[in-house]
Amino acid sequence: MAIVINGKEVAAKVKEEVKEEVKLLNANGIEVGLAVIIVGDNPASRVYVNNKKKDCEEVGIHSYEYALSDDTTQSELLDLIKKLNNDKNVNGILVQLPLPKQLDEKEVLNAIDPNKDVDAFHPVNVGKIMIGDYSFLPCTPAGVMELIHSANIDVSGKHCVVIGRSNIVGKPMSLLLLHEHGTVTICHSRTKNISEITKQADILVAAVGIEKFVTADMVKDGAVVIDVGMNKNAEGKLCGDVDYLSVSEKASYITPVPGGVGPMTRAILLRNTLTAAKIQ
Numbered sequence: 065m066a067i068v069i070n071g072k073e074v075a076a077k078v079k080e081e082v083k084e085e086v087k088l089l090n091a092n093g094i095e096v097g098l099a100v101i102i103v104g105d106n107p108a109s110r111v112y113v114n115n116k117k118k119d120c121e122e123v124g125i126h127s128y129e130y131a132l133s134d135d136t137t138q139s140e141l142l143d144l145i146k147k148l149n150n151d152k153n154v155n156g157i158l159v160q161l162p163l164p165k166q167l168d169e170k171e172v173l174n175a176i177d178p179n180k181d182v183d184a185f186h187p188v189n190v191g192k193i194m195i196g197d198y199s200f201l202p203c204t205p206a207g208v209m210e211l212i213h214s215a216n217i218d219v220s221g222k223h224c225v226v227i228g229r230s231n232i233v234g235k236p237m238s239l240l241l242l243h244e245h246g247t248v249t250i251c252h253s254r255t256k257n258i259s260e261i262t263k264q265a266d267i268l269v270a271a272v273g274i275e276k277f278v279t280a281d282m283v284k285d286g287a288v289v290i291d292v293g294m295n296k297n298a299e300g301k302l303c304g305d306v307d308y309l310s311v312s313e314k315a316s317y318i319t320p321v322p323g324g325v326g327p328m329t330r331a332i333l334l335r336n337t338l339t340a341a342k343i344q
């Protein structure tokens with residue numbers, strides 16, 4: 065039976081550390097601020113943004129929300145980002161994704177000052193991650209690494225299989241595992257015989273976006289299984305990419321959903337905002 069890696073506990077520790085450091089900065093007359101831009105009324109995005117606001121409050125970071133209407137134009141959004149890039153009260157800028165269709169996501173992310181890019185989505189930060197010389201790491205992959213470290217799991221020499229190749233999770237996740245000397249395989253929708261590959265994993269990271277995609281027969285005995293999935297099941301309940309009950313019989317460590325990677329993503333955003341304030 066797998067040991068459950070408790071993301072809530074690890075996240076609480078990260079938040080406590082951030083809170084203490086924010087206090088220290090405050091004592092030196094420095095305030096920390098995060099601007100969050102949300103465009104339109106995507107219900108999931110609204111929940112995420114509300115959570116971010118709450119998290120900021122808990123650790124003493126000022127949050128500034130910019131809720132723009134669904135029909136916002138590219139130039140309106142770019143003007144706002146330009147303004148926030150020059151705003152001394154704003155240390156971090158986050159544009160909640162996805163954006164409505166009329167907006168060019170790539171151009172929007174490129175407009176954010178790389179020193180305020182707390183998502184680490186700007187090409188400059190992506191490039192820095194590639195060469196292992198970074199200020200910010202994207203929140204979810206960085207959170208996964210924290211969870212792995214919290215359980216004292218050594219990545220070096222392990223076969224790490226990442227399912228998913230998104231710019232937000234799969235690709236940077238693979239690089240972080242590689243930086244820690246894992247042997248990394250990336251699987252995706254065109255991968256043939258996927259279970260033959262996942263069965264070789266010492267560390268399996270699922271970032272697919274499909275409920276119960278990873279079943280017990282795809283997992284090696286004693287594997288570490290990290291579930292990045294945030295899916296809604298038929299009853300509207302949050303669930304991961306991993307068939308938790310059966311896989312936890314086989315794995316050595318497993319992260320639950322909810323209470324695994326999700327809280328870590330939120331905590332790392334706060335840490336990135338603190339880092340941004342320190343850089344500036």
Ligand code: GUN
Pocket residue numbers: 158159160161162183203204232
């Ligand atoms: N939408 C889903 N995940 C993310 C994320 O990590 N950052 C941003 N900005 N938007 C998202």
